[in-house]
Amino acid sequence: xxxxxGIRLHAGQQVELLNQMVCxxxxxxxxxxxxxxxxxxxxxxxxxxxxxxxVFIIAYLMKNSx
Numbered sequence: 001x002x003x004x005x006g007i008r009l010h011a012g013q014q015v016e017l018l019n020q021m022v023c024x025x026x027x028x029x030x031x032x033x034x035x036x037x038x039x040x041x042x043x044x045x046x047x048x049x050x051x052x053x054x055v056f057i058i059a060y061l062m063k064n065s066x
Contacts (some may be wrong), residue, residue: 001048009042 019036026032043051 001052004051005026005045007042009044012039012041015041021036035036 014035016039019039022031022034022036
């Protein structure tokens with residue numbers, strides 16, 4: 001959960017900034033036509049809590065189904 005909401009989320013924010021910087025390069029720059037980087041890394045804290053809750057529900061249902 002720490003990785004999803006902390007490290008990867010911040011890495012995704014850095015990618016957004018890098019993509020903005022590349023868009024501002026002048027037409028003659030070697031990276032002018034570079035493909036944008038994938039920026040949907042990580043999860044918000046709400047998504048992490050919802051995922052943890054879902055895991056507990058599934059584990060509970062699987063335990064009781066045996």
